[in-house]
Amino acid sequence: MNNLNLILIVNLGSTSTKIAIYKDRECIGQETIRHESDDQFHTFSDIWDQYSFRRKIIEDYVTANGYNLSDLSLIVSRGAPVKAMNSGTYRINEAMVQDAKSRKYGNHPCGVGCTIAYDIAGELGITALTVDAPCIDELIPEARYTGWKNVYRKSFYQALNQKSVGRKLASKLGKEYEEMNAIIIHMGGGMSIAAHHQGKVEDVNNGLDGDGPMAPERAGTLPVGEVLKAAFSGEYTYPQLYSMVNGKGGIYQILGTKDGREVEGMISDGNILAKEVYDSMIYQIAKSIGAAAVTLKGEVDAIALTGGLAYSSYIVSGISKWCEFIAPIHLFPGENEIESLLEGALNGMNGQWPIQEYV
Ligand SMILES: Nc1ncnc2c1ncn2[C@@H]1O[C@H](COP(=O)(O)OP(=O)(O)O)[C@@H](O)[C@H]1O
Numbered sequence: 200m201n202n203l204n205l206i207l208i209v210n211l212g213s214t215s216t217k218i219a220i221y222k223d224r225e226c227i228g229q230e231t232i233r234h235e236s237d238d239q240f241h242t243f244s245d246i247w248d249q250y251s252f253r254r255k256i257i258e259d260y261v262t263a264n265g266y267n268l269s270d271l272s273l274i275v276s277r278g279a280p281v282k283a284m285n286s287g288t289y290r291i292n293e294a295m296v297q298d299a300k301s302r303k304y305g306n307h308p309c310g311v312g313c314t315i316a317y318d319i320a321g322e323l324g325i326t327a328l329t330v331d332a333p334c335i336d337e338l339i340p341e342a343r344y345t346g347w348k349n350v351y352r353k354s355f356y357q358a359l360n361q362k363s364v365g366r367k368l369a370s371k372l373g374k375e376y377e378e379m380n381a382i383i384i385h386m387g388g389g390m391s392i393a394a395h396h397q398g399k400v401e402d403v404n405n406g407l408d409g410d411g412p413m414a415p416e417r418a419g420t421l422p423v424g425e426v427l428k429a430a431f432s433g434e435y436t437y438p439q440l441y442s443m444v445n446g447k448g449g450i451y452q453i454l455g456t457k458d459g460r461e462v463e464g465m466i467s468d469g470n471i472l473a474k475e476v477y478d479s480m481i482y483q484i485a486k487s488i489g490a491a492a493v494t495l496k497g498e499v500d501a502i503a504l505t506g507g508l509a510y511s512s513y514i515v516s517g518i519s520k521w522c523e524f525i526a527p528i529h530l531f532p533g534e535n536e537i538e539s540l541l542e543g544a545l546n547g548m549n550g551q552w553p554i555q556e557y558v
């Protein structure tokens with residue numbers, strides 16, 4: 200084992216910044232900063248404009264815990280939307296950061312997180328790592344094709360939490376992850392519904408780019424004809440239209456908030472539109488679960504609900520109403536992405552896992 204000491208872990212979600220400091224395996228501090236109700240957060244028109252805002256939060260957190268950045272010996276970040284990768288631990292390198300910045304493979308704050316980790320590590324002369332990046336690709340061939348030549352479906356999802364919940368669910372069922380068939384639903388600012396077949400995610404919606412259910416800040420699958428009309432209406436630039444798919448789409452576009460708790464408050468106050476839209480999101484999630492059951496040929500050991508929205512009993516009971524006939528439903532609200540990042544990074548640093556090089 201290398202002589203590790205202070206480890207900074209950062210996880211930039213679309214609606215949150217999650218940070219932790221570890222001294223080897225001992226947690227010194229962990230915090231989730233939520234941004235749904237932060238006015239400054241909503242002034243950024245592009246994800247990359249958030250760089251200084253998010254970096255300051257991270258640096259202030261280190262200082263608030265009584266450390267200087269120069270005390271750090273390792274930085275770990277959730278992975279970025281880049282080329283397809285293997286499961287496991289990777290060094291964050293220049294090629295990865297350049298691909299994230301190009302937006303060619305998608306655009307998500309976790310790309311900004313990787314860049315902040317890489318920049319701070321570079322300034323300090325230490326290593327930056329990432330684990331189970333969102334572009335892990337294990338899709339079966341049938342899941343890849345679309346009706347357009349040379350346009351393929353991409354595997355892009357909350358892989359870090361999906362894999363971690365997969366292992367926890369398997370242990371709860373008394374099985375190995377590699378023996379289990381499960382449908383896992385991550386419900387955060389974006390959403391992924393994944394068919395885990397004996398240790399591999401054989402199909403999953405692209406949680407970023409207009410595929411799957413609508414989500415607090417994402418449009419999900421849209422009628423293509425309407426998208427074409429909007430694209431050629433002259434009313435929108437490409438960045439404006441893209442932000443309506445990812446960032447300012449979904450619940451946010453219709454109801455003006457990305458916060459599930461606020462939507463539920465609107466419903467309690469009798470807002471009919473809020474109820475219809477939220478129920479529609481739940482119905483779309485349920486239909487995706489049905490599709491994942493087909494990928495698993497009906498042999499589903501369990502369904503697991505995770506992510507911030509899994510704290511909501513409204514959402515859990517809504518999904519259960521549509522889907523409990525498929526398999527028993529287990530709850531893993533929130534995520535333990537920070538712990539999974541730590542585990543993968545330590546496995547890499549102590550030589551149990553290879554540290555893979557992104558090219
Ligand atoms: N108790 C709750 N009830 C309803 N929604 C919640 C609750 N807690 C968190 N959420 C919602 O979960 C979503 C964020 O989930 P999270 O997994 O933290 O996402 P991200 O990583 O994208 O920031 C937000 O829409 C947030 O408002």
Ligand SMILES: CCCC(=O)OP(=O)(O)O
Binds near residue numbers: 389
């Ligand atoms: C779909 C990939 C990552 C993602 O959307 O994460 P958040 O829900 O945390 O934004």
